Every structure is written in C-alpha cells, then in structure tokens.
Amino acid sequence: MPIKIPDQLPAVNILRQENIFVMPESRAESQNIRPLKVLLLNLMPKKIETETQFMRLLSNSPLQVDVELLRIDNRPSKNTPTEHLDTFYRQFEAVSTRNFDGLIVTGAPLGLVQFEDVIYWEHFQSIMSWAEKHVTSTMYVCWAAQAGLKMLYDLPKRTRKDKLSGVYWHQTNKAHNHHPLLRGFDDSFLAPHSRYADFSPEYLIEHTDLDILATSATAGTYLAATKDKRNVFVTGHPEYDSHTLHSEYVRDFNEGMEPIVPSNYYPDDDPSQEPYVSWRSHGHMLFANWLNYCVYQQTPFDLEHFSESAFTIDEE
Template sequence: MPIKIPDQLPASDILRQERIFIMSESRATTQMIRPLKVLILNLMPKKIETETQFLRLLSNSPLQVDIELLRIDDRPSKNTPEEHLNNFYRQFDMVKNRNFDGLIITGAPLGLVQFEDVAYWEHLQTVMEWANNHVTSSLYVCWAAQAGLKLLYDLPKRTRKEKLSGVYQHDVINEFHPIVRGFDDSFLAPHSRYADFSPDYLSEHTDLDLLATSADAGVYLASTKDKRHVFVTGHPEYDAQTLHTEYSRDLAEGMDPAIPLNYYPNDNPDNKPIASWRSHGHLLFANWLNYCVYQQTPYDLEHFSLDKFTRDD
C-alpha cells in the first residue's frame, strides 16, 4: 500500500523514480480505507532531504499511511526554502487538537548543546507531552531519543568525548519482541552522534525494554513496555551518501573529523560508500508501523484513550 503525501512535495518525484508507490491527495479521496495518520516533526536543517529519507522507509508497508509534516517553530530556515515550509509544513497550533496514530521526531545537529540552551526546547517538551494524550506511538530518532529520555525519565544529557560516526554492528538482545521481528541476530546501522546511550545506565535508570545494542555504539533500539515510545539512537533513514556529506562538510570547516568507521570500502574516503543497512531500516519502520501503531491504535482516532495502554501485553 502507498504513503499519501501532498501532490507537489519534492519527495514525490524522487520516490516515483525509485518505483515507490505513493498516492497523491487527490487520488486518496477515492480510497475506501482508513489510513494511518503519521506526523513527522522534522528537526533536521535540510528538511527536504530528511523528509524524503523518512518517507522512503514509511512506504515499505502494506498499510496506507497519511503523512503530515510539522515544524517546531516559525523561525526562518537557513537550509530549506521558506516557500517549502509554508506549503507543506504545519504549525503545532494547527494539529494540537487532533489525534494521530504515529509521531516521528527526527534527529537534530545539537549533540554538543545543553537542553536548556536549545532555542525550541520548551516547545519540543510541549509537543512531546501533547503526544502522550494524542498519539498512539512515538518514534524518537538520534538526538530526539536523548531528548525523549530526558522528558520521560529525567535522564541528564550524557555526551561522548569523541563523535560516533560510521556503520556499526548491533546484536538483537530481545529476539521475541515484535519490533525486532524478522531482524538478523546481528545487523548494521549508521550512527552520527555525540550522545552516549550506555546499556547499563539505561537498565539502571529506566524500565525500557532494550532490544538491540552494540559493543561500540551502546543501545541502538529500546521501547517502553507498552510500545508507545520507541527510541532509535542511530540513523537507519540515512542514504548511502549522507555520512560522506557530513564528513566532507566537517573537513571543509577545518574540524579534522575521523573517517566514518566501517563505511567506505577499505576505509578509504576516495571509494564510493555502500549502504549496508537499507534492509534493516525498512524492516524496522515496517515493524513499528505494524506492531506499535496499526495493532494498537483505535479505528476512530476521536476515541483515543490512554486506558487501552494500561493492560499487560
């Protein structure tokens, strides 16, 4: 089944060229089906690139998904045309009285910034608290995972001395959990962050189900018991070239970055990188849509209630 996105969204042409089944708003009006309504809060600077990456992963499901894009505030963007934001993104006031099946909060380049120094920190807290009463399941990616742990568990910001950048091996540690259903015992996924997610620390200070960890990267995937909050500390949505773009940017800015680990063939930046995590990323998002959203959400979103999540699964 397709994802439903606005007719003129730039991602439409890219995804069509990749033979991904998308449905325009005009065609969707003739479909006699209740699609899942998923809201994406895009915190990344290059919003068109990021929205395309997430839409690509959300498309690989038998479920019809109705996508809406949310911006965190109305400050001008340095990397995205204002016309694009005005045409395709909602302000929070436009959605706060509605319910959604799913919410995705993307990463943000704020790894070395304290939470209280983030310009939109209070607004982000408002959105996350709103989601507790209006969203069936929320997916927090990379920096958003750190922010979500602060809000839900009051965990302080933990920062690595060196940036974690590259493609890392992970092991499934809870093989019967539905979110990792179909995963290989060991799989690859990219990371690009300063945040530290120690398995021992999260086990000691939260009641999260830890689902996949890495000896080098720490916790990669975790969930609350009711699957309403899912944390992904890496970037399964990244394109093959994304880490290369970040590495080249940091080089140009004189930051002397380390070469992303296990990314370039023979660890040589002159070699074209290969995406070794694509199948994992699609399966992760398909499982989240199926087991955390579709099988949990009410048919009538107007009847969303927290009572249904108090039962033992």
C-alpha cells in the same frame, strides 16, 4: 499499499523513480479506507532531504500512511526554501487539537548543546507532553531519543568524548527475541550512527524500565522501547541515504574540524571511494514493524475516541 503525501512534495518524484508506490492526496480521497495518520516532526536543517528519507522507509508497508509534516517553530531556515516550509509544513498549533496514530521525531544537530540552551526546548517539551495524550506511538530518532529520555525519565544529557560516526554492528537482545519490533531481524545487523550522545545499555537498565532491544559494543544502545510500545527510541540513523555520512564528513572537513573517517563506511576506509549501503534492509524492516505492531495493531479505529487507558501491554 502506498504512502500518501501532498501531490507537489519533492519527495513524490524521487520515490516514484525508485518504484515506490506513492499515492497523491487527490487519488487517496476517493478511497474508502482508514489510513494511518503519522506526524513527522522534522528538526533537521535540510528538511527536504530528511523528509524524503523517512517517507522512503514509511512506504515499505502494506498499510496506507497519511504523512503530515510539522516544524518546531517559524524561524527562517538556511537550508530549506521558505516556500517549501509554508506550503508543506504545519505549526504545532494547527494540529494540537487532533489525534494521530504515530509521531516520528527526527534528530537535530544539537549533540553538544545542553537541553536548556536549545532555543525551542520549552516548545519541544510541550509537543512531547501533548503526544502522550494524542499519539498512539512515538518514535524518537538520534538527538530526539536523548531528548525523549530526558522528558520521560529525567535522564541528564550524556555525551561521548569523540563523535560516533560510521556504520556499526549491533546484536539483538536474546531476552527480547520475540519482541514485535525485532520481527524478522537477524541476530546481528548494521546501522549508521552520527552523534555525540552516549546511550550506555547499563545506564538505561539502571535508570529506566525500558526494554533494551538491540545494542552495539561500540555504539551502545541502538533500539529500546517502553513496555507498552508507545515510545520507541532509535539512537542511530536507519533513514540515512548512502551519501549522508559522506556529506557530513566533507562538511566538517571543509570547516577545518578534522573529523574522523566514518567507520566501516567507505571501502578500505578510504573517503575517496564510493561509500556503500549495508543497512537498508534493516531500516525498512524496523519501520514496517513499528507501523504494524506499535501503531496499527494498537491504535483506535476512530481517532476521535483516542484514550490513554485504551492501551494494554502485550506479552512478547
């Protein structure tokens, strides 16, 4: 089944060139089925690049997904044309009275900024509080995972001394081998990270009731979820394209920041060589599992009848 997005969105042509089934709104309106309503809160500066990355992962499912794009505020963007934002993105006030099957909150370049110093922190908190009553399952990615832990568990911001950048091996937690989010996963898998945030498994186990699903000896906790699967935390970037880490490295290098070479990313760790992708299959599987088991299997058929009390905790 296809992903349904606005006809003129730049991602349409990119995904079609990759033989991904994209259904424009004009065609989808003639189908008599109930698509999943997913909201993407895009906090990244290069919004067109990020929205395309996430839509690519959302498309790998037998479910029809109706994606709407949300921006955090109306401040001008240095990296995205105003026309694009005005055409395809909504303000929160435009969707605040509606219910959604899923919400994805992207990362943001705020790794060393304290929460209270984030210019839109209060608005972000309002959206996350709204989601608890209006969204079946929310996925928090990278910076958003740290912000979500602050919102739900009041965990303080914890940062690493050096930036974590590269592609790292992770292991699934054998205590949760049958968790729906891990269906089809190998015991070990690769995933990219680009962050200062510290997600120690021991710290999360001590201070939360989360199911810790996958960890890395180097990167710490990678995947965790509340027991009702309504909140999923992904600390890395499974959506990244092959050159995203490279672009970040070149950007930081050109700004004189002396960045470390992303680990396990370039052949022979040589930035002059073409990077290779080793995480694509894992990323697609993670999003397919989230859509199927955390969203589709739990959401009410009629979103107008959304109720927090309707959700039950499934045994693994």
